[in-house]
Amino acid sequence: MTYFIIAGESSGDLHARHLMDAIKTKDPEATLCYWYRPELAYMGFVSVLMHLPEILRGMKECRKAIQEACPDRLVLVDYPGFNLKIAAWFHKTFVSPCRQKGLACPEVVYYIPPKIWAWKEGRIAQIRRYVDKVLSILPFEVEWYAGKYDYHVDYVGNPTLDEITLFLSSLTSEKVDRWRASLGIAGSKVVALLPGSRRQEIESNLPMMLRAAEAAKGEFYYVIASAPNMSKEFYDRVITEALGQRSSHIQDRIVLAPCQGSWSSFMLLHNAHAALVTSGTATLETAIMSVPQVVCYAMRCGKLVSYLRRFLLKVPYVSLVNLIVGREVVPELVAGELTQEALDKCFSSVLLDEECRIAQRRGYDELMRRLGQPGAPERAATQIVN
Secondary structure, three states, rough: OOOEEOOOOHHHHHHHHHHHHHHHHHOOOEEEEEEEEEEHHOOHHHHHHHHHHHHHHHHHHHHHHHHHHHHOOEHHHHHHHHHHHHHHHHHHHHHHHHHOOOOOOOOOEHHHHOOOOOOOOOHHHHHHHHHHHEOOOOHHHHHHHHHOOOOOEEEEHHHHHHHHHHHOOOOOOHHHHHHHHHHHOOOOEEEEEOOOOOOHHHHHHHHHHHHHHHHOOOOOEEEOOOOOOOOOOHHHHHHHHHOOOOOOOOOHEEEOOEEEEEHHHHHHHHEEEEEEOOOOHHHHHHOOOOOOEEEEEEOOOOOHHHHHHHHHHOOOOOOOOHHHHOOOOOOEEEEHHHHHHHHHHHHHHHHHHHHHHHHHHHHHHHHHHOOOOHHHHHHHHHHHOO
16 A cells, blocks of 8 residues: 655654554555655744745645646645644545545545644544544543544554654663763763744743752753754854843853754753753653653733634643642643743752652653553554555
């Protein structure tokens, strides 16, 4: 069979590649086609509008590639704004004509579905109409879809758990020593700063993280997880603007870790005493690595966003850790709740308060029980192939 897989962001790319390896194992004769364009993954109405011609060109290229491949399975990985439009086009172009002729139809599988439990619930209509099977990586989604919409989804496990398990299985003390030596932090305690992967995210979050580090006590190295396609000069500018022209006691202890895919962020978290993390998959990675954290996400017009959140956001939390466990395991400072004073206080707790650190790790134990065992790509591939 021919499988056409679409992903649009770095985390989705990682999950998609492991899924393709698993599909090849389940179906040795498989033809795999992969379409991945991270440069088209824009967020927010204004950003999408500004880059609309570029996005439309990308969508045209994707449709052309699908027509050339004529796949038996269209596998969508996250990336809902783009993927649901492709699913609608695929249904009209491939599925409907086959049904009209009484032929076997190609199928659409959504691996890592849209987070409609948080926002844009209206997408359930598109999922019902254009998607044949939904494979979830978040355990609470099974009950949510069933209870809210009487719609069946299958939980196949979480691929982040697989990826970290694989990383840890190949880890050696020599690799850790080389990594630390390359950054000049041998023998020192490390705090991980994960300010996001997009320029706007980094410019909004990293300055507040650095000022929280400046306010904290203790001799730590503050290691920034750099994003792909972001230059060192960009980070240097953000750091300088955050700390100003004054001499800061942490300036010599701020280190930029080169981006080497998920390996570099996993290595950073493996060595971290604590972390400041923007919301997203990184919060889950940090928890699986058992690193105490503060989730913080700065946004423009933060107070307005926090006010509107009460009406627009359908869930009480934004971090995957808290959502999966069902209670606040890690502190969340988002939009209007994120002030420098609040961040300084929370960061000091996860850095220095042992009771706070122990409480978070107990919550992480509960998280791991809910995630289950590794093997998500294999379980997903079995369903897709069959």
